[in-house]
Amino acid sequence: MDKRLHSPNAIKEIMEKYGFKFSKSLGQNFLIDGNIIEKICDKSEITKEDGIIEVGPGIGALTQQLCEKAGKVVSVELDKTLIPILKDTLKDYDNFELVHGDILKVNINEIIEDRLKGLNVKVVANLPYYITTPIIMRLLEERLAIEKIVVMVQKEVAVRMKASPGNKDYGALSVAVQYYSKPEIIVNVPKNVFIPKPNVDSAVIMLDVYDKPQVNVKDEKTMFEIVRAAFGKRRKTILNALSSSSLRLEKDEINEILNKCNIDPKKRGEVLSIEDFANIANNIYSK
Numbered sequence: 001m002d003k004r005l006h007s008p009n010a011i012k013e014i015m016e017k018y019g020f021k022f023s024k025s026l027g028q029n030f031l032i033d034g035n036i037i038e039k040i041c042d043k044s045e046i047t048k049e050d051g052i053i054e055v056g057p058g059i060g061a062l063t064q065q066l067c068e069k070a071g072k073v074v075s076v077e078l079d080k081t082l083i084p085i086l087k088d089t090l091k092d093y094d095n096f097e098l099v100h101g102d103i104l105k106v107n108i109n110e111i112i113e114d115r116l117k118g119l120n121v122k123v124v125a126n127l128p129y130y131i132t133t134p135i136i137m138r139l140l141e142e143r144l145a146i147e148k149i150v151v152m153v154q155k156e157v158a159v160r161m162k163a164s165p166g167n168k169d170y171g172a173l174s175v176a177v178q179y180y181s182k183p184e185i186i187v188n189v190p191k192n193v194f195i196p197k198p199n200v201d202s203a204v205i206m207l208d209v210y211d212k213p214q215v216n217v218k219d220e221k222t223m224f225e226i227v228r229a230a231f232g233k234r235r236k237t238i239l240n241a242l243s244s245s246s247l248r249l250e251k252d253e254i255n256e257i258l259n260k261c262n263i264d265p266k267k268r269g270e271v272l273s274i275e276d277f278a279n280i281a282n283n284i285y286s287k
């Protein structure tokens with residue numbers, strides 16, 4: 001078999017040998033471009049001190065390079081038809097471990113503490129796009145000991161994660177991602193580097209995860225309730241959005257809090273910074 005698992009020939013050979021068929025519902029678009037794989041690995045700055053968690057190895061094209069560079073790689077794959085294939089394609093790597101399961105359900109902390117013990121943990125993956133946001137939010141919200149997340153996502157989602165206040169793409173996802181990490185778009189990726197070709201353009205985004213969030217928030221639940229309310233009703237002023245939200249505060253109380261935070265109550269949520277949201281939350285929480 002062709003040693004380079006990203007080559008269309010290797011994929012074709014594997015499909016024939018195992019009778020494998022792509023599953024659209026599992027977001028299976030496999031990488032067939034060695035340069036993109038190199039770029040993902042380079043930007044992840046992988047060394048033998050690193051333990052990598054990979055989401056969705058597919059037939060192992062990216063995994064193969066990760067195994068060459070990292071101390072250890074643990075890949076989580078949901079599709080059971082890929083399990084025997086991966087055991088074959090990656091059999092030469094003794095630093096590879098496969099977990100058959102759903103990345104939204106497996107115990108990631110156990111992977112980090114048991115299987116990747118003593119290593120710097122990074123998540124590197126070409127994500128299944130139908131669950132991009134839940135995966136990213138799980139990795140960030142659980143405050144796992146993860147240093148960096150370097151992932152291929154839909155371009156539009158990468159742009160939203162990186163967007164700044166006032167930008168049309170700025171929203172609840174931007175605030176959440178930027179609260180926990182510093183995002184950087186590494187490279188835009190065209191459709192033709194995947195097989196089968198997806199319907200959307202892609203981008204690789206790197207999230208440098210903060211040891212602790214950059215802003216001081218007394219109660220994250222309150223802050224994210226405010227963020228949800230502010231962006232749930234984008235056309236409303238922040239005063240109106242918050243007064244009709246689940247926060248159950250009177251309009252004049254909210255007005256008072258916004259004034260205290262030096263925020264014009266007539267502004268829309270989409271121009272507020274993370275610091276503004278934290279400030280409002282801390283004032284509501286201490287009420």
Ligand code: SAM
Nearest residue numbers: 029030031056057058077078079102103126128
């Ligand atoms: N890494 C491979 C590559 O780049 O060629 C495949 C990437 S493909 C975009 C996404 C992979 O995620 C598929 O292998 C798919 O089966 C797997 N997958 C889908 N849902 C998953 C889930 N909930 N948990 C773990 N893996 C999942």
